[in-house]
Amino acid sequence: MIQRVANAALLLIAVLVLNFTMMHLAPGDIADTISQSMGGADATVMQQIRAEYGLDQPFLFQLKTYITKVLHFDLGYSYFYNQPVTTLILEKLPATLLLVISAQLLALVLGILMGVYAARNRNGFFSFLVTLFALLGYSAPVFWTGILLLIAFSLKIQWFPVAGMVDVTISGGFFTRALDIAHHLFLPMITLASIFIALYSRLCRASVMEVLGTDYVRTAKAKGLPERSVVYKHALRNALAPVVTLAGLQFSAVVSGAVLVETVFSWPGLGSLALQSIIARDTPTILGILFFSALVVIVGNLLTDIVLRMLDPRIASKG
Amino acid sequence: MNDSFRSQNKPALLKVQNLTIELTTRLGTAPVIDDVSFELHEGETLCFVGESGCGKSMTALALMGLLPEKVSRIASGSIEFNGVDVTQASADFLNQLRGNELSMIFQEPMTSLNPVFTVGEQIAEVLRHHQGVDKSTGVKLATQLLDQVKIPEAHRRVHSFPHELSGGQRQRVMIAMALACQPKLLIADEPTTALDVTVQAQIFDLLDELQKEHNTAIMLITHDMGVVAEMAERMVVMYAGRKIEEGPVDEVLQQPAHPYTRGLIACVPHLQAFMHEERVPLLEVPGVVPSLNQFGGNQCLFADRCDQVNERCLNNRPENKYTNQRSVACWYPTAEGVFL
Numbered sequence: 324m325i326q327r328v329a330n331a332a333l334l335l336i337a338v339l340v341l342n343f344t345m346m347h348l349a350p351g352d353i354a355d356t357i358s359q360s361m362g363g364a365d366a367t368v369m370q371q372i373r374a375e376y377g378l379d380q381p382f383l384f385q386l387k388t389y390i391t392k393v394l395h396f397d398l399g400y401s402y403f404y405n406q407p408v409t410t411l412i413l414e415k416l417p418a419t420l421l422l423v424i425s426a427q428l429l430a431l432v433l434g435i436l437m438g439v440y441a442a443r444n445r446n447g448f449f450s451f452l453v454t455l456f457a458l459l460g461y462s463a464p465v466f467w468t469g470i471l472l473l474i475a476f477s478l479k480i481q482w483f484p485v486a487g488m489v490d491v492t493i494s495g496g497f498f499t500r501a502l503d504i505a506h507h508l509f510l511p512m513i514t515l516a517s518i519f520i521a522l523y524s525r526l527c528r529a530s531v532m533e534v535l536g537t538d539y540v541r542t543a544k545a546k547g548l549p550e551r552s553v554v555y556k557h558a559l560r561n562a563l564a565p566v567v568t569l570a571g572l573q574f575s576a577v578v579s580g581a582v583l584v585e586t587v588f589s590w591p592g593l594g595s596l597a598l599q600s601i602i603a604r605d606t607p608t609i610l611g612i613l614f615f616s617a618l619v620v621i622v623g624n625l626l627t628d629i630v631l632r633m634l635d636p637r638i639a640s641k642g
Numbered sequence: 643m644n645d646s647f648r649s650q651n652k653p654a655l656l657k658v659q660n661l662t663i664e665l666t667t668r669l670g671t672a673p674v675i676d677d678v679s680f681e682l683h684e685g686e687t688l689c690f691v692g693e694s695g696c697g698k699s700m701t702a703l704a705l706m707g708l709l710p711e712k713v714s715r716i717a718s719g720s721i722e723f724n725g726v727d728v729t730q731a732s733a734d735f736l737n738q739l740r741g742n743e744l745s746m747i748f749q750e751p752m753t754s755l756n757p758v759f760t761v762g763e764q765i766a767e768v769l770r771h772h773q774g775v776d777k778s779t780g781v782k783l784a785t786q787l788l789d790q791v792k793i794p795e796a797h798r799r800v801h802s803f804p805h806e807l808s809g810g811q812r813q814r815v816m817i818a819m820a821l822a823c824q825p826k827l828l829i830a831d832e833p834t835t836a837l838d839v840t841v842q843a844q845i846f847d848l849l850d851e852l853q854k855e856h857n858t859a860i861m862l863i864t865h866d867m868g869v870v871a872e873m874a875e876r877m878v879v880m881y882a883g884r885k886i887e888e889g890p891v892d893e894v895l896q897q898p899a900h901p902y903t904r905g906l907i908a909c910v911p912h913l914q915a916f917m918h919e920e921r922v923p924l925l926e927v928p929g930v931v932p933s934l935n936q937f938g939g940n941q942c943l944f945a946d947r948c949d950q951v952n953e954r955c956l957n958n959r960p961e962n963k964y965t966n967q968r969s970v971a972c973w974y975p976t977a978e979g980v981f982l
Contacts, residue, residue, distance in 0.1 A: 537753065538748060538750050538753040538754045539753065539754055539755055539756040539757070541708060541748070541754070542748065542754045542755065542756070542816075542819075543756065544708055544740070545706055545708060545740055545741060545745065545746045545748075546740065546741035546745075546767065546768050546771065546819070547736070547737040547738060547739065547740035547741035547742055547768075547771060547772065548737070548741075548767070548771060549734075549737055550733075552771075557756050557759075560756075560758050560759075561756070561757065561758055634758065635757065635758055636757070636758060636803045636805070637757055637803070637805050640803075640805070640806070
């Protein structure tokens with residue numbers, strides 16, 4: 324496990340180097356943006372700006388400076404927002420984490436429940452519905468699903484707010500505010516979860532069906548255990564491993580899906596920040612966001628490993 | 643219905659009458675168990691022998707109510723266990739019976755235990771479910787059971803996962819699990835096929851010992867005639883879903899009435915070889931078990947492989963003929979003085 328953490332740290336540094344290199348390779352820099360906002364500048368002024376921000380230094384030197392700074396938890400300063408990048412991101416991160424984690428959990432819970440149900444009644448009408456829903460959820464682009472849900476449940480039937488995360492007019496204690504956030508969260512969460520519900524329920528259905536045919540499930544039945552216990556205790560625990568593995572692999576997809584969903588629902592998270600900073604060519608912010616996304620994905624994968632170990636003792640014993 | 647030829651005063655623990663099980667395949671429906679009747683008394687060991695695909699395991703699964711759903715069904719007949727017909731019983735009733743009064747050991751110890759729970763938990767679960775013991779008592783009893791099936795360091799092993807045990811130990815765990823509630827009937831479906839020969843003997847010794855202790859009836863499925871001779875009092879020979887011969891083990895082995903039984907006995911090398919200086923060549927029953935779509939035909943299904951076949955065998959199904967202790971389904975049985 325310690326080795327896993329060490330690997331993850333190395334991977335994070337690799338991500339840093341790669342991100343920085345790619346940003347460096349892209350044409351244009353912050354000097355262009357600054358000069359644009361000033362209404363144009365000649366070559367000497369551009370040179371001055373570049374010198375000021377250290378952009379005239381050799382690439383490897385810039386890279387070294389950047390990595391050193393990141394390792395000291397300094398992600399640089401945003402020229403565009405006039406704030407340290409770390410502050411900027413930490414301000415937006417909770418909203419994204421809330422969306423990503425709630426969507427992922429919802430997708431897992433619903434996906435697993437639907438998968439198990441469909442596996443137990445494999446020729447039933449509901450099983451067919453699950454398959455159909457899975458196909459729809461998986462093939463529909465997430466922004467399209469989002470817009471449709473917005474039209475249906477915010478405009479036509481005004482159940483949910485159209486945009487944002489909090490209603491500024493609402494004041495009250497923690498509970499009132501939490502409820503308000505949950506109210507705002509609902510549609511974006513469903514939208515983001517829809518793709519993954521589809522994925523997880525399909526896999527879970529197949530996995531449970533396979534496990535239900537194994538010898539140890541027959542043993543469990545031979546013990547006289549009721550069907551509920553056979554399915555939810557003996558079969559599901561084994562069937563979950565592939566689902567959890569997939570969920571871990573899909574974690575990065577959930578994070579990138581969040582960018583789109585945040586944009587559709589004006590959710591004040593990293594996604595909107597990423598979009599704006601890309602348009603503004605705000606390199607430090609973009610790099611910072613990439614760094615945090617990588618961090619979230621890596622932590623997600625580590626969590627997956629831990630859950631898998633808890634589910635299946637055979638994985639833990641292999642070390 | 644066939645008259646029972648048992649003459650014991652106590653009613654049979656298990657009474658299977660005219661059991662027919664149909665299996666549906668792409669080719670159609672075939673009786674994989676065709677009109678099979680037998681009885682089993684308390685404390686008795688009954689062996690089922692026959693080649694693969696003869697319906698031995700199917701019979702066992704039917705007794706447990708574990709026939710593969712949708713593809714197979716009990717078409718007719720009854721299975722009376724302790725006076726109750728389990729083919730008509732509700733799922734709840736079956737669940738009370740299974741693992742409690744009626745339990746089963748499977749062929750594959752490697753895959754029959756759930757890999758994600760400790761063996762102690764898997765044993766204790768049975769006790770908790772059937773006897774309502776609490777968690778800590780369950781673990782304590784599980785440890786005792788592991789000790790009883792001679793797993794060394796039971797108090798430590800009780801917390802092991804199946805993958806940490808050897809095949810023989812896993813089968814011992816299966817036995818401990820099956821015997822946890824001291825069942826009246828234990829079905830052992832080729833319990834040692836997947837194990838080393840040395841371990842085989844140990845497992846059978848263990849079963850034998852535990853049977854004597856608890857007066858458990860054992861239905862042992864095997865294709866090893868040596869095991870039959872050693873373990874059982876009576877034997878049933880199955881062929882193509884039909885019971886073709888039944889009787890006390892020593893009598894059947896000495897005077898087999900059905901040509902198939904004779905063939906099976908002739909296949910076992912050591913039963914004859916140790917009497918001769920020279921080794922006799924290994925024998926086999928020529929041919930193979932007929933395919934499923936031939937099952938249920940009005941003929942002797944062994945006819946293709948029999949050296950005494952004639953017109954009658956091909957056009958009429960031989961019914962089971964009963965004597966005092968034995969039965970045979972053959973038009974020309976060979977045990978002299980028994981069926982003539």
